[in-house]
Amino acid sequence: MQHSPPAETDAQRANISDADGDPDRTAIVVARDADEQPDTTEVERLAAAARYEVVDALTQRRAEDGQYNLGRGKAEALARRVVETDADAALFDVELTPGQYSSLTALLPDGTGVVDRHRLVLEIFEAGAGDEAARLQVERARLRYELPRIRETEERTHMQRAAETGSRVVDTERRIRTVENKLDDLTDRASERRAERRDQGFDLVAIAGYTNAGKSTLLHRLADDLSIDGMAPGHADLDGEAEVADRLFKTLDTTTRRAAIDGRRVLLTDTVGLVDGIPHDLVASFSATLDAIADSDLALLVADASDPLPKLREKLRVSLRELDAPRGELLVVLNKVDLVDGDALDERREAVESVAGDRAAAVLTVSALAGDGADRLRDTVAAALPSETVQFDLPNTGETQSFLAWAHEHGCADAEYEGDRVRVRFAGRPAVVDRARSRAASIRVD
CATH class of the missing domain: 3.40.50.11060 (GTPase HflX, N-terminal domain)
Known part of the structure; x- marks a missing residue:
């Protein structure tokens, strides 16, 4: 037909x-x-x-x-x-x-x-790969895809010369090893950067989900230095800093922005959109990109509430299948709720809960574009982040003022002054709270 x-x-x-x-x-x-x-x-x-x-x-x-x-x-x-x-x-x-x-x-x-679909997605990724890690991930995926086809062609034409210089199979295998070594180095450096950011008091929140669910729009809603003011009507997704009309796989490069959420210093990372029908080994080729999700303190899995129920369920299954569990909690964010009436929204919430099961700590309904539910989302994110609270009774000295400046940079700090004493309440990541205890203990009493 x-x-x-x-x-x-x-x-x-x-x-x-x-x-x-x-x-x-x-x-x-x-x-x-x-x-x-x-x-x-x-x-x-x-x-x-x-x-x-x-x-x-x-x-x-x-x-x-x-x-x-x-x-x-x-x-x-x-x-x-x-x-x-x-x-x-x-x-x-x-x-x-x-x-x-x-x-x-x-x-x-x-x-x-x-x-085929595998190669078509690779072509889109090739056009969108900006930084070195993205380009290497695309090259590795392309070489892995091409290797069995090169082998098939050489075998059919009696040109297979295993282990000989000049064989396309041997050359491709050698290049794959070179690319993987480079990616291992980049992945180690990215992991070190995430560790450094945690030491600086940042919480890491990853935004994941099926393509065009509105992940980048949600990033603009939550980030301090981005805005969705002036967007055209509708639900075109956003990429980085500019509007893009209904675009699949705009970029492989992760976009990270700062956000202050209930006093917590957060780094939000928007990751590549998923799509059904991509073989698992292709998704695995982009592990350096998806590591930001697995290594996050909290992950937001965005789903499109305006999708028909069967499509919503299938997209959520695809997303959950391909994503490694974050080190912290997973929240499902049912986006574009302004396009769905009340009864239909209840059905979609139930569908998400049935598919996600105990993998999701909560299901939240928002409109990233209109702002509906954004405050509740921020409150839920803040409550879900790893946190510990401690109080100090310190002398009102220059050392304490330096400690307070450090505390404001690495967590959420409140100070009350009573005569020559300062009572400090500090909340932040558990490891940062331990550092605060050590710093406070070293403050001298004049």
Whole structure:
């Protein structure tokens, strides 16, 4: 069955083009499902994010074919449509095996790109990789993806020369080891930076979730130096400091901003958006990016309340499956509640609670754009962060004033002056409170 791209996707593609210029190339999207008629909406959105203009779509409801993924007749129809539309590539909404990739490359006209979902996501990541860690993660994922396909090609053409200089397989394996060594070094440094920030009194809060759930908008709502004032109506997500219209995978680079939440000094980190259908080994390739979640004192898992219930459940399952548990608590933030009426919101809250189970400490409802529920979210975040409180009775001396300046920088401090004495109440991370005790004990009484 052939059909034209739906109008909604055309609008989404127009938004992408407005932001980044016209698409670079044309493509036919292909989707197959054994149980139901495939929906090409998400793969077309991925195509738009990768700067393809979708000129046609082919779908098939049948079991997987070992040679072409599609049935042979449908694969031959695809070859004819590539010629008729002069498409540059065929984009498959599945992961192709190396053998299927090789067979399709031979069947389609010379020069036609064969891109499966795995490779399509990699193309988007490649365009969005900004810092060194992101670029290395993308390269490692691409090399791991290409290695079995290179091996398949060399074996089919009798060019396999194991362990010989000049073999593409050997060269690729060598480059993978080099990239992994570099990433290990960067990951160690990132872990050291997080430890340093904790020593400085910062709590680390990661914002995670399915792509376009509103993670970056929530960052703008909570961060001290960002604002959502002046945003256009609607629920376009935000990236870094600028508005981006309904964009998948805008960047792999984590965005970190400061926030003062109930007196606590917090570093908020917005992480890459997840999407269904990405193989687990591909997600694992971006471990340096996702480490910010696993090493956080608290993680906010953002979900889109305006999604239909089945889609909401599935996106939440995907997110929970791919994310390692944070060292602290996990809060599910049901965002965009201003788009949902009361009864529907109750249903969605129940759905989230049933899927998340005991992995989530709480389910909160907010509108990051409108601000509904933001104060309650801040209160819940503050209460969930690791904390300890201690009181000191100190002499009113220069040393105590220096201690107070340190305390204000590393936690939440209140001081009451009574004659020549100062009563200090200090709250902060347990390790920082221990340092406060040590500093206070060293203050001399004149």
